[in-house]
Amino acid sequence: MSVAELVVTKPVxxxxxxxxxxxxxxxxxxxxxxxxxxxERGDYVAIMGSSGSGKSTLxxxxxxxxxxxxxxxxxxxxxxxxxxxxxxxxxxxxxxGFVFQSFNLIARTSALANVELPLAYAGVKAVERRRxxxxxxxxxxxxxxxxxxxxQLSGGQQQRVAVAxxxxxxxxxxxxxxxxxxxxxxxxxxxxxxxxxxxxxGRTIVLITHEPDVAEHAKRLIRLVDGRIVQDERLK
Numbered sequence: 001m002s003v004a005e006l007v008v009t010k011p012v013x014x015x016x017x018x019x020x021x022x023x024x025x026x027x028x029x030x031x032x033x034x035x036x037x038x039x040e041r042g043d044y045v046a047i048m049g050s051s052g053s054g055k056s057t058l059x060x061x062x063x064x065x066x067x068x069x070x071x072x073x074x075x076x077x078x079x080x081x082x083x084x085x086x087x088x089x090x091x092x093x094x095x096x097g098f099v100f101q102s103f104n105l106i107a108r109t110s111a112l113a114n115v116e117l118p119l120a121y122a123g124v125k126a127v128e129r130r131r132x133x134x135x136x137x138x139x140x141x142x143x144x145x146x147x148x149x150x151x152q153l154s155g156g157q158q159q160r161v162a163v164a165x166x167x168x169x170x171x172x173x174x175x176x177x178x179x180x181x182x183x184x185x186x187x188x189x190x191x192x193x194x195x196x197x198x199x200x201x202g203r204t205i206v207l208i209t210h211e212p213d214v215a216e217h218a219k220r221l222i223r224l225v226d227g228r229i230v231q232d233e234r235l236k
Contacts, residue, residue, distance in 0.1 A: 010041075010074075010076070010077045011038045011039055011040050011041070011074075012039050012040065012041050012043075012075070012076055012172050012173050012204045013037065013038065013039035013062065013073075013074075013075060013173065013206070014038055014072075014073070014074040014075075015035055015036060015037040015038070015061075015062075015071070015072070015073050015074075016036055016071055016072045016073075017034045017035070017036055017070070017071040017072070018032055018034070018035045018036070018058075018061065018068045018070070018071035018072070018073055019032050019033060019034055019035075019068060019069050019070045019071055020032040020054075020057050020061065020066070020068055020069050020227075021069045030227055031054050031057040031227055032054045032057055032058060032061075032068070032227045033054075033226070033227035033228050034071070034228070035054075035058060035071075035224075035227070035228070035229055036229075037222065037229065037232075039173075039204065039206065040204075041172075041202075041204055042199070042202050042203070042204055043204055043205075043219060043220060044195075044196075044199040044204075044205045044207075044217070044218045044219040044220065045205070045206045045207065045218055045219070045220045045221075045222060046207045046208075046209055046214070046215035046216075046217070046218035046220070046221050046222070047059070047206065047207070047208050047209075047222045047223075047224065048209060048210060048212075048215055048221065048222070048223050048224070049210075049223060049224035049225065050210070050225075052226075053224040053225055053226065053227070054224050054226070054227040054228075055208060055224050056208075057227075058224065059175070059177055059208045061073060062075075062173075062175055062206060063092065063096055063098060063175050064080055064083075064088045064091050064092045064096065065092070067080075067081060067088075068081055075091060075095055075096070075172065075173065076095050076172035076173070078091060078095070093118060093121055093122055093169065094122065094169060094171070095171050095172045095173065096171050096172070096173050096174075096175055097165075097166030097167055097168075097169060097171040097173070097174045097175065098166055098175055098176075098177075099159070099162050099163055099166050099174065099175070099176040099177070099179045100162070100177050100178075100179070101177060101178040101179065101181040101182055102182065103150070103155075103158045103159055103161075103162045103182075104162065105150040105158055105161060105162060105165075106150075107149070107150055107151065108149055108151075109149060109150075110146060110147050110148065110149060111137060111142060111145055111146050111147070111148050111149075111150075111153070111161045111164075112130070112133050112134065112137065112146040112147065113133075114150070114161055114165055115133040115136050115137055115161060115164045115165045115168050116129045116130065116132075116133040116168070117165065118165060118168055118169050119132060119133070119168055119169065122169065132168050133146075133164070133168055134146065136164035136165070136167045136168040137161070137164045139164065139167060139194075139198070140160040140161070140163050140164045140167075140194050141160065141194070142157060142160055142161060142164065145157060145161075154187060155182060155183050155184070155187050156183055156184075156186070156187025156188075156190045156191055157187075159179060159180075159182075159183060159187070159191050160190070160191060160194055162179075163176075163179075163191070163194055163195075163198075167198070167203075172204065173204050173205075173206060174195075174198070174203055174204065174205045174206070175206050175208075176195070176205065176206070176207045176208065177208045178208060178209055178210070179191060179195075179207070179209075180192065180209070180211065180214055188214070192214065192217050195207070195217065196217055199219075205218075216235070218235060218236075219234065219235055219236040220232070220233065220234050220235060220236075221233045221235055
């Protein structure tokens with residue numbers, strides 16, 4: 001096997017015995033208790049768990065918003081466990097596309113400008129930013145809404161703009177944290193249809209959710225209890 005083939009076949013996520021401890025002494029909390037997990041390129045994974053299960057802690061580590069107390073985490077071949085804050089920020093910008101429950105769009109700013117934002121942070125020139133942002137909006141079915149501001153869009157449309165923003169940097173991983181939590185049934189279906197279509201085109205998606213109906217869209221279900229993986233099941 002060539003070097004190029006080896007790079008292609010590396011898992012997007014490679015987590016080995018990751019632990020996360022908050023506090024010390026009597027206040028010590030073991031949020032993650034030795035999590036080991038691999039996610040291959042092109043997979044579609046739902047992570048579920050009740051409050052206190054470690055789900056949010058794992059999401060923060062996957063998204064390079066926090067670092068493990070111990071263990072190793074490789075994202076697209078990069079050992080992020082050893083990176084400093086500046087390096088983590090670069091990884092977040094270039095290798096992860098975030099989708100949050102609250103959309104996090106900038107008010108009084110067009111959908112197109114919202115989608116361009118990660119590219120602006122990355123120093124991409126304006127013409128190229130505009131081209132890539134338009135392509136990302138087209139992927140989520142909102143090409144005709146590029147001039148609309150968030151308050152002119154429905155909740156489902158705002159979330160699809162957020163998905164386009166997550167895609168515009170061509171990340172190794174799309175990480176969605178309760179992406180349908182603020183949406184009605186029809187908007188939920190519209191957003192999940194976008195995720196399903198993106199995964200069919202080869203995108204790697206990790207979806208954090210507490211809703212079984214949402215998790216059913218994934219190919220694989222992981223369930224956390226008390227900081228440990230208690231279920232890792234292939235659904236499709």
